[in-house]
Amino acid sequence: MQQRIQQSGQTWRRWKNHLATGTAVLGALVVVAPLLAIFAYLIYKGASSLNWAFFTKVPKPVGEIGGGMENAIVGSGVLLTVASLIGIPIGIAAGVYLAEFGRKRLLSNLVRFTADVLNGVPSIVVGIAVYSLIVVTQRHFSAFSGGVALGIMMIPTVTRTTEEMLLLVPHAVREAALGLGVPNWRSTVSITLRTASAGIITGCMLAFARVAGETAPLLFTAFGNDDKSLALNQPIAALPLQIFVYAVSPYNDWHRLAWAGSLVLIFLIVVSVSLVRYVTSRGVLKGAS
Amino acid sequence: MSGKLAERDVVNGRESPSASGLAVARPSAARRYLNAQSDSAFSDGFFKTLMLASALTIFVIVLFIFLELAWQSRMAIAHFGISFLYRSAWNPVSEDFGARPFIYGTLVSSLLALLIAVPLSVSTAVFITEMCPIPLRRSLSFLTELLAAIPSVVYGLWALVVLVPLLRTEINPFLMRTLGWTGFFEGPDYGVSMLAAGVILAIMILPIISSITREVMSTVPQSQREAALALGATRWEMIRISVLPNARLGIAGGIILGLGRALGETMAVTMVIGNRPEIARSLLAPGYTMASVLANEFTEATTSLYLSALIEIGLVLFLVTIVVNALARLLIWSVTRGASSRMA
Structure with missing residues (x-):
């Protein structure tokens, strides 16, 4: 009798285990499904609308078929260059401070915390702040202001990865450099940063991939431009911005271009994320063991 | 001595083949170097x-x-005072502004997203860390990471073209038939709605919650799991007894971090929520969020009071997300402290 009760308890427990496993599998499937759906649809729609003109032509006026997004591709390039020039040096330097100079101080905890908070600030709010700082004082929308907004958004990711990567560098490596009489800054730049460079590049690429798809802060900083432009003090087009404008438009041909633009953007991002995966899987630190 | 010099030259990133052949009479290279660097x-x-x-x-x-933000919104703050937060007027012509419909829309769409995303993402994380065969684990976590890398505007485009028609023709009629009596699913069905915004937000915050849950669960010591298994627990009992209780604070942190992302999400929501500043009980009715009113109306704000009111909405959004994120970080830190971790 007791054995039977025990046995039925066992069965129930086994069933519960199966039930939980089934639920988890189902959950994972439901999570993966939209991703596959989005990718399949994107490739299906995007590939059929991609052509040479997409890369070499600027948009046609409303109602005319054809045209491309050369302006947006060039514009995204300009914006991301400005953003990287701002975000990466500041981010890396801040990371160096946190890892090398202020491990346990109140100040560095404060900086660490603000970096995390900045990471969570909605991108559109960053856009408004940059708008009232640069666009209002300059009295016109500009590529520069868009780059600043994106650069600000890159900083926290770069900082936190730099710090983490530097902390992985063994102390003996620093001590060896200092023991040879090398000044502290030189040891940091040529030894520590170099040892952690693969990991830091990873962080920079992650930050880059993140801001490459940002639209909201560009709405009232870069603003968009139907012509190709390289000028920093003029409004400029950007790929995500152009996708947004075309996606909410009522024209079929513009929808087609929006899909093609999305495919190009995703391709860019997926390539950089996969590159990051590849680099990190080969070992984050080179030379340090 | 010469070995040391050679090392120093490598340190400086220079090759100097003559380093070992220095004359004795001159000061050593190391001495000269130190003098130069005094x-x-x-x-x-x-x-x-x-x-x-x-x-x-x-x-x-x-x-x-x-x-x-505080300085630029001073005009609206002075003009409307605290009532700005709970009045539901939004009339640019008569310059009468209140943020209630937007605050409501932001809260409801984000909570809806959490309601959908939390069970799914936690069960995915459990599956990936505890049940999944190792080869599948890498590709699954890569897939969820990809989900996080898709730009918001692409989600919006997909939602507009695929999700909204799907909701309108298949899912909404079903919801109206079965759950219409609750009042949450009734009225004219436009497709673009609070529900559509909640669903697309859920898809967007899934990877955040799931990757943090995964990270937190992996900090639970292996010996805890082994102890539970050694006592005869099934795999589910092991997860329930020894993994989830240890990770619960971190999971809560991940959920709140997802909430923070959902509150500030702009583009995809703007594209599918319908952009109507009204509060409706039905989830099938269009709504408006704080972020999307900024995206839509900021460049069109003609008067300074209008602009100031919009910036005040931005200020509210900023403060709310700061509080939410600070809370999330504290929770996550309390769990992963000591363990090396990377938060996306």
Whole structure:
């Protein structure tokens, strides 16, 4: 009798285990499904609308078929260059401070915390702040202001990865450099940063991939431009911005271009994320063991 | 001596084949080097200050965003006072503004997203860390990471073209038939709605919650799991007894972090929520969020009071997300403290 009760308890427990496993599998499937759906649809729609003109032509006026997004591709390039020039040096330097100079101080905890908070600030709010700082004082929308907004958004990711990567560098490596009489800054730049460079590049690429798809802060900083432009003090087009404008438009041909633009953007991002995966899987630190 | 010199040359990134062949009479290369660098104390101080300045830049940026928003919205704050937060008027012509419909829309769409995303993402994380065969694990976590890398505007485009028609023709009629009596699913069905915004937000915050849950669960010591299994627990009992209780604070942190992302999400929501500043009980009715009213109306704000009111909405959004994120970070830190971790 007791054995039977025990046995039925066992069965129930086994069933519960199966039930939980089934639920988890189902959950994972439901999570993966939209991703596959989005990718399949994107490739299906995007590939059929991609052509040479997409890369070499600027948009046609409303109602005319054809045209491309050369302006947006060039514009995204300009914006991301400005953003990287701002975000990466500041981010890396801040990371160096946190890892090398202020491990346990109140100040560095404060900086660490603000970096995390900045990471969570909605991108559109960053856009408004940059708008009232640069666009209002300059009295016109500009590529520069868009780059600043994106650069600000890159900083926290770069900082936190730099710090983490530097902390992985063994102390003996620093001590060896200092023991040879090398000044502290030189040891940091040529030894520590170099040892952690693969990991830091990873962080920079992650930050880059993140801001490459940002639209909201560009709405009232870069603003968009139907012509190709390289000028920093003029409004400029950007790929995500152009996708947004075309996606909410009522024209079929513009929808087609929006899909093609999305495919190009995703391709860019997926390539950089996969590159990051590849680099990190080969070992984050080179030379340090 | 010569070995040391060679090492020093490598340190400087230079090759100097003559290093070992130095004449004895001259001061050694190391001595000359040190003499040349005698002001290294100065350069070290300069370097440290530069790094400190960069670190402080981050702090200054956040402070600046807050002050700028507060200063630019002073007109609306003075004009409407605290009532701005709970009045539901939004009339640019008569310059009568209140943020209630937007606050409502932001809260409801985000909570809806959490309701959908939390069970799914936690069960995915459990599956990936505890049940999944190892080869599948890498590709699954890569897939969820990809989900996080898709830009918001592409989600919006997909939602507009695929999700909204799907809701309108298949899912909404079903919901109206079965759950219409609750009042949450009734009225004219436009497709673009609070529900559509909630669903697309859920898809967007899934990877955040799931990757943090995964990370937190992987900090639970293996011995805990083994102890439970050794006592005869099934795999589910092991997860329930020894993994989830240890990870619960971190999971809560991940959920709140997802909430923070959902509150501030702009583009995809703007594209599918319908953009109507009204509060409706039905989830099938269009709504409006704080972020999307900024995206839509900021460049069109003609009067300074209108602009000021919009910036005040931005200020509210900023403060809310700061509180939410700070809470999330504290929770996650309390769990992963000590373990090396990377938060996306």
